[in-house]
Amino acid sequence: MALSRHRIAVLALPDVVGLDLGTPGQVFHCARTADGNVPLYRIEVCTPGRAPVRSSAGYQVLPEHGLELLEQADTVIVPGVHGGPPLTDGTVDPTVTAALRDAYRRGARIVSICTGAFVLAAAGLLDGRPATTHWAWADRFRTLHPRVRLDPDVLFVDDGQVLTSAGVAAGIDLCLHLVRTDHGSAVANLAARRCVVPPWRDGGQAQFIQRPVPAVTDSGTGATRDWARRRLHEPLTLRDLAGHANMSVRTFTRRFREETGMSATDWLLQQRTDHARLLLESTDLAVDQVAHRSGFGTTAALRQQLHRRIGVSPSAYRRTFRAPEDDLRAPV
Template identity: 70%
Template sequence: MASGPQANMRNNQAMKRHQVAVLALDGVVGLDLGTPAQVFGAARDGSNVRRYAVDTCTPTGGPVRSAARFTVLPDHGLELTEEADTVVVPGIHSGPPLTDGVLDPAVAAALVAAHERGARVVSICTGAFVLAAAGLLDDRPATTHWAHAERFRALFPRVKLDPDVLFIDDGDVLTSAGVAAGIDLCLHIVRRDHGSAVANRAARRCVVPPWREGGQAQYTEHPVPASGTTGTAPTREWALHRLGEPLTLGAMAAHARMSVRTFTRRFREETGASPARWLLQHRTDRARLLLETTDLGVDQVARQAGFGTAAALRQQFQAAIGVAPTAYRRTFRGHPPARNRV
């Protein structure tokens, strides 16, 4: 067994890991259940040290049946939520929260107690029904899978539901849309906790895009481009390598060999965002990464990220993140700033 200073350092780092409790209820969605362990488990620092410990619990500590007809056998009961720094509730495909808007009192009490002592509470997909049934979403902005929006509004009229976004970060309570949006939200949490470099490494391990903007539209009825047609993916890849250059809509459409109108329509179909919004988000993300990982001046960061001037970068940072670039860098070198909403 390893011993000595290095082993002690690793033990201390392990002790400091952020504890995530994943609360599985009957009817749990399999992908949602596995997402936190996969994404948070992939979040490691530059020394390959894991930043999170992820464990699964159920209301009784006993098995629950998943929506995919397999049984989940956990290691913990609700006591896990008493020590967790973050509690994640995956989506469910059945059960009283989804059908009647009610929740097992013991589960509701555990979630409320965790929130009241300062734990971050997160839902994926229809897990929002569970948080709402516990009263944790009253008078708050939240989202869930678009297909369940009508039912959600009927059951929980006090919640400020926005079914058109991928996820919402309301500080200590975060909610996401369905399926892959849970991955986006978990990566956002990693980015919020540990910065872009750790989040990007986690995304690379999971073989997923490192960033999709939370305000991006859910893919509700977007058609798949017909086979053989030319999409916008090559142009998006081209643009990502030229973020520091002037990139007009006309130039991007010309690269794709489309009219501006056709390019804009196909771009929105494929990404859920307009070209301008997509470009602004990637430039902001580039600026964040440069501020976190380099000592470049704000003017240089602005130019390399494509904002042109420090003033333009400051304006975007203030609007998107709520702080100035210098304050972001200063704060991030200790702990990254929380974002109230994406």
């Protein structure tokens, strides 16, 4: 029986950001079955009225579809825009608003990359929701859309049916996250390798926000992060991490947040959760063994963290994302 492919509609508006427009096609095209032969997604581009639009990179986009594509899509992705009403006065063409709202109402997943969040906000799809956009546009976004719970420090926000990402390369992070959500870490990791990008980036956009360069008085925390990843099963404390970095706890805490955009405690929990997910997908270890090897210690602690971060229990996650036997033999 032929595999039913998830259909993705990429909505290009005037002044669409070139890299944002190309990201979904590249990442989702690389998401394939373990043998690499069967694509898991179908990606198509549309514009209002099927009209050509000019990109911020200076070339025209000649779409094959109009807004009717949104009526059939499982996921709708809105790339960033470099100008126009969404950025200047917080509005969008009424036909675009109607098409996005209709897609949302029938259950399609709605996604934005970078300043595409301005489009979703103008369509009323972000009111009361957590969301993000490029940090450089955060102040304008707050002014135009005060009802949105903007978090400019993260790479992306997954709020269930509606997801938003920060600028440029964060769109890659979000697309890989969608692949990981749909098909598990093994497929996402292989897609990342084909794109020659990391399958997961630490921290958030806070690490990329322009700020004065700190005085070079201490070494960085990168070596300590690598050291900690190899010891996730151990009961690492903040003092242990600071000691490895030859810093005081206070200095280490400050430098870690500057370099990653998150606290050391949150980072460590994220690493342990990701490792637990990989073990659940790729091994036959009992859940209590997964909890031990990923550093949570107890099944209850693993269950609590996994439910808090992705909303499912370890057993439910394994049933949903456990790879077939052929996938377990594939390189990761």
